[in-house]
Every structure is written in structure tokens, then in C-alpha cells.
Amino acid sequence: MNEEQRYLFDLFGFLHLKAVLTPEQLSAAAAAADRYIDGAAEDRPPEFKANGKGHAHGFAFDRALEQLVFLPAVWPIVLELTNGKPMLASGTLMVDDPAIPSEAGPLHCARDDYGFESARYEVRHDRIYCDDFVVFPYLDDVHPGDGGLLVLPGSHKSEFDRPRHLFxxxxxxxxxxxxxxxxxxxxxxxxxxxxxxTHGILPWKPTDRRRRMLVLRYRPHHRQAGPIPDAVIQRLAPETRELVESAHYTHRKDIAGKVRVELG
Ligand SMILES: O=C(O)CCC(=O)C(=O)O
Known part of the structure; x- marks a missing residue:
């Protein structure tokens, strides 16, 4: 994480990283996403279930999607936020599709949903620590007026409950x-x-375009492993298999020592 990113992430509570997928990565990932979204359910392994917008374990559907968990521009940020103990808890492929009625997602955050103690954000030794965060690599353009992700900048450090009538x-x-x-x-x-x-979702308005992105949930590896079934884990490259494992506080994953992780 560089100085500018650290300043902006701490100030606003999010980072918008531009062009972190190469054109080749983007077209391969977008094609793989379409194979999941448009393919017949009976042609996929049963763990890959679509439920409305969510396409379970989308990151594991194809290597072109799997490699996005180690995006070179994002990986150093994952290492800093997890204090060098990275774990991927889940990786859903989310899709807003004109063919599926789109509804607003209400404002929420881990504190609102699970209590104040559920998620930590703090600064130690000039580095940011965060024990539950998401990375959304986007496969489609979103234009102003389209809808999509809403955030309340600064709310990651809020010490007070949000008065529910606001916003x-x-x-x-x-x-x-x-x-x-x-x-x-x-x-x-x-x-x-x-x-x-605090974040929410605006309904998706375009009638001729999708919004496809991965929702990659990272945590320090001493937290509980995510709900990724064994059959999905068996498909993964060794590096990603190590990433999804939980481990003791004192453990050091091999991948955590690498500034760049290539899938084997
Ligand atoms: O659809 C989005 O942009 C964000 C979805 C999400 O992860 C959430 O609402 O928690």
C-alpha cells in the first residue's frame, strides 16, 4: 500500500484503483463470467449455483477469474490490511442484469448487521489493519446514472450508530x-x-448492459474460514488453496512472503 493509497483509504474508507486488470485479464475474466452466467445449470458442477444476482464461488469457476484474487496492484494492500496473514473467505460473482428486476440494497455495514465488535479497523505502526474487507474487481463499465455501489465516506471510523431516518x-x-x-x-x-x-446499492437502470464484478472477501487467516466447499477448494491452484485456509495467529503462509503471486 503506498502513501497516497493509505491516506485516501484511511480518510474516505475506500480505494478506487483504476485499470488494475490488464486488457487480456479483463477479456478472459469477462468471457469466463459469461460462461457461468449464461451456461445451463446442469452443465456446471453443483456447487456453482446462481441465486438472483449472486453466482456462488464465481472466483473458482475458471482460472481467469481465480487469478483476480492475486491482482498485483491489490495484493500488497491485502497483505497490509491483514497484517501479512491473508485469507480469502469467499468470492461471489455478482451480476446486475437487465433481464432480472433490480432492487435497491439498503445501507448497511458489519457493525449494523453483527454488532460493534464484529469488524476492526485501526492504524498500528503507520499501517492500516482491517479484519474484514472486500475487493470488487469490475468486469463492466458503470456510468453515472446507471446505479450500483453506494458508500458513506468516512463511516468506517464512525463511533456512533447511524440514525435510521438519515439518507x-x-x-x-x-x-x-x-x-x-x-x-x-x-x-x-x-x-x-x-x-x-456503510454501503448500499442503487437499482441497476441500464436495459442493455450488465454490471458484473467479483465480491472477494478477505480476512486475517486466524479468523474463521469462509463457506467454500471442499469440491470447490479442490479445483483451485495451490496458491489459492493456501489463501482460503485458516491458520493459527503465528503461522506464516508462503504466499504472504511474495510481492506477486502467479497461479501454478
Ligand atoms: O452490489 C454491490 O455493489 C455491493 C454488494 C455487496 O457486497 C454488499 O451489499 O454487501
């Missing part, structure tokens, strides 16, 4: 209230955001 009672369907930001990444960008950051 359209937390359900933003159209006009974005002052203070809330609609992030509109381009295909190939990635967003990094702590789960203790």
Missing part, C-alpha cells in the same frame, strides 16, 4: 442524498472497502 431512511432508490457517494468504476478497475464502511 432516505437508508433505502436509496433514485436520488443520491448529500453525503452518500455512488461509485462508478470502469471495467478493469477495483474497489477496496472495509465491511465496517
Amino acid at each position: 432516505s431512511n437508508g433505502l436509496i432508490e433514485d436520488e443520491v442524498p448529500q453525503g452518500i457517494l455512488n461509485i462508478t468504476p470502469a471495467a478493469g478497475d477495483a474497489i477496496v472497502m472495509p465491511e465496517c464502511m
